[in-house]
Amino acid sequence: MTYEHDPLTRRVLESLVPVICPPEVMELGLGADIVDHVALTMSAVPPLFRKGLVLGLATYDVAALAWLPGRGRRAHQLPPELAERYYERWEHGLTPVGHELAKAVGQLIKLGCYEHPVMQERLGYRPQQWIEEVKRRRLTVYADDVRKAEAAILAPDPLRPPVKKAKERV
Amino acid sequence: MVALPKTAVQQGRIPDRVSTRATIHGDTVYDADVVIVGSGAGGATLAAELAECGLDVVMIEEGRYYTTRDFTADASGMIRQLYRDGGASMAIGDPPVLFQEGRAVGGSTVVNGGMSWRTPERILERWRREAGLANIEMRDMEAYFARVEKRINVRHQDPESIGHDNALLKQGADAKGWRVIPNLRNQVHCPGSNNCAFGCPTGAKQSALVSYVPRALHFGARLLSDVKVDKILMHGKRAIGVSGHVVGDDERRSHKIVVRAKLVVSACGAIQTPALLARSGIRTPSGQLGKNLSLHPNVKLVATFDEPVRGWEGVHQAYQVREFEGEGLLFAAVNIPPGVLAMTTNGRGAELGRLMADYDKMVVAGMLCEDTATGRVRTINGRPQAFYQLAQFDAEKLIRGVALLSELLFEAGARSIITPFAHVPALTSHDDTRTLYDRTIKRSQMEVVTVHMMGTAAMGQDRTRAVTDDHGFVHDADRLMVCDASLFPTPIGVNPMETIMALATRAAAHVLDNLSTYQG
Numbered sequence: 189m190t191y192e193h194d195p196l197t198r199r200v201l202e203s204l205v206p207v208i209c210p211p212e213v214m215e216l217g218l219g220a221d222i223v224d225h226v227a228l229t230m231s232a233v234p235p236l237f238r239k240g241l242v243l244g245l246a247t248y249d250v251a252a253l254a255w256l257p258g259r260g261r262r263a264h265q266l267p268p269e270l271a272e273r274y275y276e277r278w279e280h281g282l283t284p285v286g287h288e289l290a291k292a293v294g295q296l297i298k299l300g301c302y303e304h305p306v307m308q309e310r311l312g313y314r315p316q317q318w319i320e321e322v323k324r325r326r327l328t329v330y331a332d333d334v335r336k337a338e339a340a341i342l343a344p345d346p347l348r349p350p351v352k353k354a355k356e357r358v
Numbered sequence: 359m360v361a362l363p364k365t366a367v368q369q370g371r372i373p374d375r376v377s378t379r380a381t382i383h384g385d386t387v388y389d390a391d392v393v394i395v396g397s398g399a400g401g402a403t404l405a406a407e408l409a410e411c412g413l414d415v416v417m418i419e420e421g422r423y424y425t426t427r428d429f430t431a432d433a434s435g436m437i438r439q440l441y442r443d444g445g446a447s448m449a450i451g452d453p454p455v456l457f458q459e460g461r462a463v464g465g466s467t468v469v470n471g472g473m474s475w476r477t478p479e480r481i482l483e484r485w486r487r488e489a490g491l492a493n494i495e496m497r498d499m500e501a502y503f504a505r506v507e508k509r510i511n512v513r514h515q516d517p518e519s520i521g522h523d524n525a526l527l528k529q530g531a532d533a534k535g536w537r538v539i540p541n542l543r544n545q546v547h548c549p550g551s552n553n554c555a556f557g558c559p560t561g562a563k564q565s566a567l568v569s570y571v572p573r574a575l576h577f578g579a580r581l582l583s584d585v586k587v588d589k590i591l592m593h594g595k596r597a598i599g600v601s602g603h604v605v606g607d608d609e610r611r612s613h614k615i616v617v618r619a620k621l622v623v624s625a626c627g628a629i630q631t632p633a634l635l636a637r638s639g640i641r642t643p644s645g646q647l648g649k650n651l652s653l654h655p656n657v658k659l660v661a662t663f664d665e666p667v668r669g670w671e672g673v674h675q676a677y678q679v680r681e682f683e684g685e686g687l688l689f690a691a692v693n694i695p696p697g698v699l700a701m702t703t704n705g706r707g708a709e710l711g712r713l714m715a716d717y718d719k720m721v722v723a724g725m726l727c728e729d730t731a732t733g734r735v736r737t738i739n740g741r742p743q744a745f746y747q748l749a750q751f752d753a754e755k756l757i758r759g760v761a762l763l764s765e766l767l768f769e770a771g772a773r774s775i776i777t778p779f780a781h782v783p784a785l786t787s788h789d790d791t792r793t794l795y796d797r798t799i800k801r802s803q804m805e806v807v808t809v810h811m812m813g814t815a816a817m818g819q820d821r822t823r824a825v826t827d828d829h830g831f832v833h834d835a836d837r838l839m840v841c842d843a844s845l846f847p848t849p850i851g852v853n854p855m856e857t858i859m860a861l862a863t864r865a866a867a868h869v870l871d872n873l874s875t876y877q878g
Contacts, residue, residue: 208706208710209706209711210707210708211707211711212711228435228438229434232438232441232443232444233444233446234443234446272707294706295702298701298706299434300434300697301697302699302701302714303434303696307696308696311696311714311717311718312668312717313670313718315551315553315670318670318671319551319559323549323551323560326547326549326562329547330547333546334547340511342573344410344577
């Protein structure tokens with residue numbers, strides 16, 4: 189499923205990145221990438237869940253109009269400190285649905301944040317390098333065993349009846 | 359010179375006898391002796407066993423045919439491709455339980471941890487006693503287990519593949535004097551790339567994708583991937599085939615597919631099988647179809663150490679702590695990529711940054727709980743929806759398990775532990791673990807996940823209590839069989855793959871012994 193954020197969803201998500209992610213994310217300019225990653229994840233989830241998220245984010249945005257400290261601004265227009273407080277209200281369960289929405293959106297953003305190669309590099313997390321190294325080692329040290337095992341996968345079983353008329357018997 | 363593996367899938371090409379959405383160019387009707395819906399632990403095993411004996415088998419898989427070369431450390435990319443619903447399937451209940459199903463050729467064996475354990479003897483005995491299953495005791499099953507273990511190469515890990523996270527788990531268990539055993543895994547010199555859950559990039563894990571599927575194809579089976587089965591075709595009570603469609607780009611319905619067969623097998627897992635049967639109008643006299651869902655609730659702890667651990671370097675779950683097996687609890691160390699770990703922790707902002715800064719010093723330990731409650735799978739608008747309510751007894755067992763596992767991790771030198779319970783502060787000492795027993799921890803505070811769904815088309819002699827008979831044939835239907843974890847009458851307390859494969863091998867032997875039944 190191909191999914192792209194509509195402009196409003198993107199704006200709301202962009203405003204939530206600094207709330208959810210560690211401060212260096214904004215310093216490194218990763219916000220847009222993270223929001224793009226959220227779109228990729230949303231493309232894979234069940235359609236009903238995806239629609240619920242989009243609707244929930246729109247509600248989250250509009251509901252800020254009625255939040256007094258927000259002074260009539262939508263969520264994506266709130267300055268950082270108020271954006272933080274506003275999210276916190278949802279996170280701590282304005283309603284169970286609101287709580288679940290805040291949690292789900294937070295999870296998607298956190299996933300996008302720490303799946304970002306720049307963030308992974310900062311953690312020293314280089315799994316592909318490790319994979320290539322051990323893959324090479326396996327095929328060097330155990331080449332014969334690997335070959336034998338692969339041959340065994342296709343080897344006929346001597347205890348099985350020979351391949352013959354069984355097809356016709358069914 | 360490094361020798362390259364030989365099988366097609368490891369060379370990055372799709373073998374002959376496999377049709378995909380790229381090669382199916384119109385509505386198509388196939389004829390076969392046996393059609394099997396699903397290509398995972400049950401479906402692929404059954405297909406290989408039957409094809410080897412000359413039956414004309416067609417396997418149908420909704421997911422795509424990926425090859426070993428497709429699997430990388432891009433965790434979220436792999437999740438989107440290899441897991442149904444991007445890994446976001448949820449059993450509704452208190453707490454909601456996130457569950458994962460593989461959706462690719464090879465099924466969930468492509469994304470499981472590669473643990474290969476025989477069904478515990480006490481479970482087989484329970485099945486005999488409670489479900490009235492015949493010839494299911496260990497002495498009856500021995501040959502089937504042995505056959506599967508040979509086929510998927512069940513072994514202990516080579517020592518050099520074991521990483522520091524698992525060494526710490528063992529160290530903690532040894533210090534506590536608890537029973538800890540090396541895991542048995544289906545692998546050929548697995549080097550510990552720790553990417554099991556995202557597809558094995560070395561080809562070492564002997565998933566169905568690189569074992570039973572190629573074997574089935576080699577002996578003449580055909581495989582249709584990217585094909586979703588909509589329903590089983592029935593003529594009266596007799597199953598006569600399946601109909602479905604090619605899953606096109608963006609999940610659109612493409613060409614129609616019909617496979618006519620003399621034996622129809624549903625092997626698409628404990629969530630999809632009851633939905634497929636229900637969509638097809640199958641009614642069983644027991645009314646138990648979709649009920650009896652158990653799922654081995656899993657929780658995880660994140661322990662931070664002072665020393666570098668680099669949990670991604672070394673095999674997934676090298677050991678299992680079996681000390682509390684009698685209580686239905688198993689512990690193991692499982693590395694989780696940073697994105698997935700971050701999304702399942704409670705912190706955010708700077709707090710999240712501080713936590714994740716220690717990612718390379720973390721041990722993620724998981725726990726499997728043999729559950730006592732059962733849920734159900736309902737079919738709503740043709741789609742399965744799981745419902746599951748964690749029993750209070752199991753919730754208490756999870757709390758006890760978390761406390762015990764925390765003790766182990768502190769013994770191994772952990773400086774702090776994040777529990778799977780919301781609003782419970784990180785534990786920093788043995789004393790903190792004891793407070794877990796005194797706290798009121800509601801089920802809704804628990805972060806529970808699972809990959810072991812079982813029991814929704816359970817076997818049993820009594821057609822008024824079970825969905826299928828001893829070998830998986832659906833009661834009151836003709837030539838319709840189930841061959842996946844749906845068959846389990848009860849949870850099994852260990853990783854289910856080998857049990858599914860052994861039951862499939864047993865079912866194949868039964869089919870071959872009774873071929874005349876399916877004539878005509």
